Amino acid sequence: MSHLGLDFWRILGLSVQVSGLAVGLSACVGIPAGAWLGLSQSRVRPVLRAAVYTGMALPPVVVGLLLYLLLSRSGPLASWGWLFTPRAMILAQFVLALPFVVGITMTAVAAVPRELGLQLRGLGASETQVRWTILREARTGVLLAVAAALGRSLSEVGAVLIVGGNIAGHTRVLTTAIVLETGKGEFAFALTLGAALLGLALLVNVLILRLDAVRGRHD
Numbered sequence: 001m002s003h004l005g006l007d008f009w010r011i012l013g014l015s016v017q018v019s020g021l022a023v024g025l026s027a028c029v030g031i032p033a034g035a036w037l038g039l040s041q042s043r044v045r046p047v048l049r050a051a052v053y054t055g056m057a058l059p060p061v062v063v064g065l066l067l068y069l070l071l072s073r074s075g076p077l078a079s080w081g082w083l084f085t086p087r088a089m090i091l092a093q094f095v096l097a098l099p100f101v102v103g104i105t106m107t108a109v110a111a112v113p114r115e116l117g118l119q120l121r122g123l124g125a126s127e128t129q130v131r132w133t134i135l136r137e138a139r140t141g142v143l144l145a146v147a148a149a150l151g152r153s154l155s156e157v158g159a160v161l162i163v164g165g166n167i168a169g170h171t172r173v174l175t176t177a178i179v180l181e182t183g184k185g186e187f188a189f190a191l192t193l194g195a196a197l198l199g200l201a202l203l204v205n206v207l208i209l210r211l212d213a214v215r216g217r218h219d
Contacts, residue, residue: 011173012174021090022092058096060157067091067092089159109138112138154200160173166180177193
């Protein structure tokens with residue numbers, strides 16, 4: 001296999017690893033948080049909603065800069081030793097993806113008719129059963145939340161470049177490699193990487209739509 005071929009597969013593999021873990025973590029945290037916000041009648045809900053929507057507009061370079069300051073040798077998290085590692089890149093993508101999962105899940109859950117919850121409680125369902133049923137009814141929105149988080153993660157450049165350093169064979173992912181290869185004038189390789197990025201996003205979104213269709217038939 002050629003040198004470029006090895007580079008391509010390393011870059012693709014790391015991109016899948018970093019974005020996959022970041023989206024998986026954001027889903028584990030964000031879906032329950034979004035469901036709670038969608039159903040909550042708490043007085044702090046408007047404040048939390050505003051914070052979530054603000055998070056959806058966070059500039060990636062600002063997130064990258066803040067994480068860099070936290071993880072650098074003089075930062076409070078220096079002992080972690082994460083700077084210029086894939087872990088720092090996962091953390092950056094997690095921070096950027098989480099508001100999308102929370103916000104879209106919250107909107108999807110809030111759109112489910114409240115009468116459903118009342119009916120379920122009237123039939124003797126527990127609060128856990130009520131929340132789970134409402135979340136299942138909002139599954140299309142939840143899957144959209146995961147897809148949006150994935151798109152945010154896969155397309156991210158600024159934050160991962162700052163905290164990851166774009167180190168060959170260590171922290172170079174598809175987006176940062178495209179920037180590098182374009183700057184070097186290696187347009188053919190940059191286009192190949194771009195096609196791989198688009199193909200990866202398309203594949204995952206097709207799988208998500210397929211999963212939604214299968215769940216819909218089973219309900």
